[in-house]
Amino acid sequence: MLDNIKEFASEFFVTGDPLIYGADVSIGLAMIAIITVLTYFKKWGWLWREWLTTVDHKRVGIMYIIASILMLFRGGVDALLMRTQIALPDIQFLEAEHYNQIFTTHGVIMILFMAMPLMFGLFNIVVPLQIGARDVAYPFLNSLSFWMFFFGAMLFNMSFVIGGSPDAGWLSYAPLSELSHSPGVGQDFYIWGIQISGIGSLATGINFIVTILKMRAPGMKLMQMPMFSWSVLSSCVTIIFAFPILTVTLALLFLDRYLGAHFFTLDGGGNPMMYVNLIWMWGHPEVYIVVLPAFGIFSEVVATFSKKKLFGYKSMVFAMMIISVLSFFTWLHHFFTMGSGADVNAFFAITTMLIAIPTGVKIFNWLFTMFRGRITFTTPMLWTLAFIPCFVIGGMTGVLLSVAPADFQFHNSYFLIAHFHQVLIGGVAFGYFAGLSYWWPKMFGFKLNEKLGKWAFWLWNIGFYVCFMPQYFLGLDGMTRRVSEYSWDMGWGPLNLVSTIGGFLMGIGFLFQVWQIAHSIKFMERDTTGDPWNGRTLEWSIPSPAPLYNFATLPQVKDQDDWWEDKQRKQQGLPSLKTPQPIEPIHMPKNSAIPFIKSLCWFVAGFGFVFDWLFFAIPGMIGVLICMLVRSFSYDTDYYIPVDEVKRTEAALRGTN
């Protein structure tokens, strides 16, 4: 009996690696600490009522952001472990197997569990405020999306202490990811972790499209909408077309592994190349899904800190929409070398190059917005300024990669690694960091410390170039990606060492960001105006943090940059164009525990499928169905905030009594 348990445990838990024992201990300690603190301060009820069951878009947004920062930490640690292993030739720090697991988890976590949720966090916090809405279109669904992401991410992250991590790369090409080549449970964690959170992302896509199309404040025409909201719209449109393909791809891979189907297997008539096509039909649009909102953020930041209207508003909108569409016709550039033939390669090379055109238009728009502007160099603006050259270089190396014949040389080399990190860090990460510091006061009612923010910025920016510029040359020297060890005679040592130093500089940059947040919480610099940056769009017209209902009366919009125009008019002593509206009772959604419970059921079911434990999988799925039915049968899902409560809150917030 005891032996049985021992044997089970030694397979169930990942054993034998001191790094992982360390992780076990720290996870255990962190859990104990959290539970103790919550119990000691009697905060369980608070946690449940105010956060776990909330349907308020602002809180959901904050939870997304917290989760994504934790994931950034994990993904970053993974990155530094890898950079340590390849800093010099012949290092015996990580074994090859472990290295495979780490680049896989790093890639998945950074894109799906760091970038996506950070992006959704900003969507949640900003979009309703920016378009003058009281919430998103479906607050319940929104909370469900968050919890699906959260439990999906937990399931994926568990794999490194329980069962073993996936190790077939961040896109898990078949047949490597098939049972024949990856017999462990790691690949199943991959499938279910991503599947569960992916369903959440799909729902978020639908939610924000409807929010933006149907819930704008009275008077706000589409062509007056703030640019960030436009970028969210284009990103969400891309989501709803791309994510179903991911759902199908993962489901088919699961059927191959679980029921012995032959979609992508080598035997039985399967077609592994179909996997590669399908996964990139989602994967390429995915990178635009994460970068488009970053473009939106830069547009807001540039206009605000140059004190000018955004240059070329219409061309910006067109450029984003064109990128959304084109992003579906370039997927094959990820495998020019896999034998599609010259004609097909030529088609995809050209579509890829075409994307450079709208992107270039956007770069010029940002430059012209700054031209003759009165620029203030705040942290959000610094991230934006650093983004431009970084993205230009990354874009140009991207065009080099898109030249199909040349790609036979670059393909899967460190040249590629340098390229995509340049656009992902310089574009996506810098963009979201800009957004985070820009909207931070709106989320929490205080500003982030500028000085520490600048330290973080310079460390990231310098660290980035030190880390990734050498990699272009390593790639040209023949170093391929995903190698965990190389010998002295390759001559790659020095550049790799420089690259690793750059990686650690970025790591220190991250620590500065954490310090910046901690410091700013301690020495709170309160934002009492609600408009700390002298902003242009509606979110700055309300107190920070925004009250539960956002707007006591719905704003009436007349202009693009409405809040700015309003302020200008006031300054010139002109009468406001707005007629004051009477406050009416405000219709609000009630909190609900169903999203949390339903996602937990998904988690249980996913866990069951991973280990082929039907006694987990079946109850989990039944739980999911019950949650759906309960929701369908509940009719008492909203309430009204009475007028005098709104009046009281407004008076307290605006200090007018």
Next chain:
Amino acid sequence: MQERKMRLSPREAAHTEVGHGGHSAGHHGHDEHHEHEHESLKTFGFWLFLMTDCILFASLFACYLVLHGNTNGGPTAEELFEMPGVIAETFILLTSSFTSGLAVLAMHKKNLKGLITWLAVTVLLGASFIYLEVDEFLKMVHEGATISTSAFLSSFFTLVGTHGLHVSLGLCWMIGLIFQLKRHGITPVTMRKVNVISLYWHFLDVVWIFVFTIVYMMGVM
């Protein structure tokens, strides 16, 4: 009736009294306006969901088209498909789409009983469709044609099975809705729900027509 009304919130009570399109003064009128807006918002979201579902099916069809020739020495479509059963399934599903349309018509005439009856008929037809499909699948499995026999059969079972799963979920949902209609009657909320499910049902019908032509017809031709 009196008792039931007590349990309803004032808002719902207002609806049962004035019904759809009625205008009561003051607060309730405002609510009603709000509620309609909410319901139409949900219908719009459902259209978007259907679009994502379209892409899901499109991907499955694409896989089927890529793999349908890879029979791996196992049975082919011609050997396997029995058209009479499939044609029966098709007629049943098409009829159920028609009856779900009749349910919506009854709803617009404020005929609760007719609505529930037609929904129940739709459920019965849907259930017989599923019965026939499961029967067909089981027969194939007994003949040794399973999901793991060949790539062709993997994609066949997955595509047709996904459609069947959609129909089954729709059935559960429709049964749930019948109970809700019994409890709440025809209100803006239940109206929206009926509209949405009939939309879903028609959508599944259209998908089935594609399954019928691309999988079955082209398979036996």
